[in-house]
Amino acid sequence: MEIKNVTVIGAGIMGHGIAQVVAASGIPVVLNDISDEILQKGRAKIEASLERGIQKGKMDEAGKQAALERLTLDSSLENAVGQADLVVESASENLEIKKTIFQQLDQFCKPEAILATNTSQFSITEIASAVSTPERVVGMHWFNPPVTMKLIEIARGLATSDEVLETISGFARGLGKEIVVCKDSQGFISTRVLLALRLECYRLLEEGISTKEDIDKTLRLAFGHPMGQFELADFSGLDTELVACRAMADVFGDRFRPPQNLVQTVKAGRMGRKSGQGWFKY
Template identity: 45%
Template sequence: MKIEKVMVVGAGQMGSGIAQVCAAAGYQVFLYDLKPEFVERGRNGMNKNLSRQVEKGRLTPEQKQTVMERITPSVTLNDAAKVDLVIEAAVENMEIKTNIFSQLDEMAPQHAILASNTSSLPITEIAAATKRPEKVIGMHFMNPVPVMKLVEIIRGLATADEVYSAIKEMTETLEKVPVEVNDFPGFVSNRVLMPMINEAIYTLYEGVASKEAIDDVMKLGMNHPMGPLTLADFIGLDTCLYIMETLHKGFGDDKYRPCPLLRKYVKAGWLGRKTGRGFYSYE
């Protein structure tokens, strides 16, 4: 099962990062989004990332140009007909994802693998929207994609062994480390990470310590590179809330109940870095 051409659905921060590492590894990439300006914004982000690599001497200007030339902008899902692998990186919403996969199933060639970059949603349920559940798999990249080495590879109930093997090998060509995970809410990364972040928010909510003190304890005492509240702002508080709700619903266990303060901040539109304010101010 040879993968040469890839389509990335969604040109946001995650999608453009995935497109960049695929193009850098030599794959021809279609970068899709709903509007040309969304795709262009993603390409501009890639251009900035690669320019920094040139400035640091890690890439030549010619290598940067080659990477950018491997990426074809797309505003039609019909381009899935030309590829061997589609990686969906749309918003973390089951209805949106199943709708995309249903369309991709009709458009992609029979041999093509359909992967989702979901951070918490069940691959088995996404696969059920297609007539090829054996060719549906999870590829959960970490943010920022060009920097972080881990990719969680999630098997759905029907995912074929040869599909898993092909994606594992492809992930290694991206110079990432693939880790096999079974299909449970939050997989491994977010099942462990998000309750920690949620507990840090509860610690702030209950007045145990200031946000700075909570982050310092985890940085200086547990050797984390950044504190959990800073990390929540980086991820996006709306994303943190959505994943906690997915865990709470998926396991039916109140240990995953989102902190009321997290809900309050999201309702206020304080979503973290992307809005200029979360637990910290970024204006």
């Protein structure tokens, strides 16, 4: 199936970037969120990012305008998904929210539309259980920021069909991304590996072994990571990460149990860059 129209649900850290990648690749995209105000903010971020692309010589003004013209904002889910051949759900990392959205997609989407979720760790199979045709549900896990990160992790639910897996893989490659494929397992490849490393960094801090700055510096200078884990976690959002740790701990046990310093930081309202403060202040 050729994907000619895409809808992205959620205009937050990830959703607006995903919509930008799709629009810049020449495909019309509808961006949906719960309010027009959030959608306008998402559009402003896309515009600013396209502008940075011009400054870096990656695109010209005409390319920016064309990408923006391919972008439609719509806070009504029913209207937003009606024409979609592919829906990429990138709403908040909350299983109940995602299942409710997928129940609605089941009603509002064309029967042949592919329904993808950008969840970082929830079970694709469980999300697919909200839909009467689970074979069209697939994990399409992007990385932050979607515009620059090269990889998309494709996770296959228990019922995902070969055809859907093939179409979504081809679509991701067509956007200029590399793909990896894995079975549906909590946290897939990437979140499992990332959280194992990150939680060890938090424990080093909690045990008073070193400072955030020096732990991050170790990752950068000893291992060549572009960012340390404290800095990266602030970039991604600590609230989303805490949800992921708890869900991962439910499946894999104590090794993913969130350390108290993470729990406290989130309780204090410090969600990372998006709230102005996380492990560091912005």
